[in-house]
Amino acid sequence: MSALHIALLGRDAPLWLAAAALRRALAPAGVAITAVALPSEAGPADLHATLPAIEALHNQIGIDEAALLRTTGGAFTLGQNFTDRSGAGRASFLHS
Structure with a gap:
């Protein structure tokens, strides 16, 4: 078998x-x-944003997060700040 x-x-x-x-x-x-x-659809500037729960998956499959961040140049962030660059006067906002 x-x-x-x-x-x-x-x-x-x-x-x-x-x-x-x-x-x-x-x-x-x-x-x-x-x-x-x-074939990859990712470009050189593409980012992979995740939630904190990804740590459990990384632990399950044996990924050392500190080494991952070092190797890829990754960083932790609390959100993205969106600003209006068009001059239309829209308010900026933080997407956490």
Whole structure:
């Protein structure tokens, strides 16, 4: 009897996070996971904003967040400040 094999199709961070989580969870049962990456839609200036709950996923799949932030040049933020640069007089706001 051959082992069960799951293939995931996707792109960018969601694909790799899902593959890592499934591999960690299902490897003890002998399930193999293969990630098939589609061409990336991310550009050089794209950001991956997350909620604090991502820490639990990182812990589950063995990602060292301090090393991740160091390696990628990532940073913590409390929100994004949107300002009106058009001169239309719209109020600025902080999206937390």
